Amino acid sequence: MKLVIIDYGAGNIQSIKFAFQRLGIEAVLSNDAQEISKADKVIFPGVGEASTAMAKLRESGLQDVITDLSQPVLGICLGMQLMCNSSKEGNTKGLGIFNVDVVKFKAAVKVPQIGWNRIENLEGELFKGLQEDYIYLVHSFYAPKSNETIATCTYGEAYSAALQKDNFYGVQFHPEKSGDYGAKILKNFLDL
Template identity: 65%
Template structure:
């Protein structure tokens, strides 16, 4: 199986690679359109700020490549947010895969939300063998509101979308690669889709 992690200078790459290795998989880190298109599965990671990350995607042409992919794609954290229509962070237009606009948590909450939080309302084979209200590790100041494409929710002041699915695209706000055995189960489920 060929697993590609998209390299655009905004990732938590090593922890994802280690998590995949623990599951018995190797992944290629690349920004090559050819390598990305022939992969069996694609992981679109992200840590950092939305507008600068999107600028890097545009500079490499990956902003056109990613939404056109046909194999399973998993956006993680900022990767998930960039798959949405837009983000208030840096007033950024996203890739428009998920029909939701990412907004900032209200000022009366401590941001970023850092640490463990529960995921609920699990819908999708992505969560096979994952318990309802399982804890996942999150670090974020912006979130996707509840929407039709939500396949998991979390609560932080309000209920928000913590995972999305549309066609072959999946997105998780949390970091499965840092979320212990339940997170690894989600990565395993994704690779076995």
């Protein structure tokens, strides 16, 4: 199996690569459109601020490559947010894969949300064999619940912890930092 982690200068790629190594998979870091398109599975990571990350993605010319992928794709954290229609962070236009707009947590809660939170309302193959448990998050913006929500967390209000549309999956949390539970989610993604 060829697993490619998209390297566009805005990702937490080393920790994700190490997480897959622990599962026995040597992921390839790449910003080459052909290599990404030919992969069996693709990881779209992201760390940082939405408008800056989206600008880097556009500079790399990979935005259309991602939306055209037909194999399983997993967006992680900001990667998932960039797969949405837009983000209030920097008034950023997203890739439009998930039909939801990313918004900022209300002032009633401390931002960013950093640490462990319970993941609930699990649906679909990404969570096969898993029960509700705790996952690790670091974020100030979130995707509200939508028709594409396959798991939720609550922080002030319930929001999308994971999204799915066709071959595209997104998780707001960091599976690579969520212990055995996160490792099982990555294994389930590999098994799709």
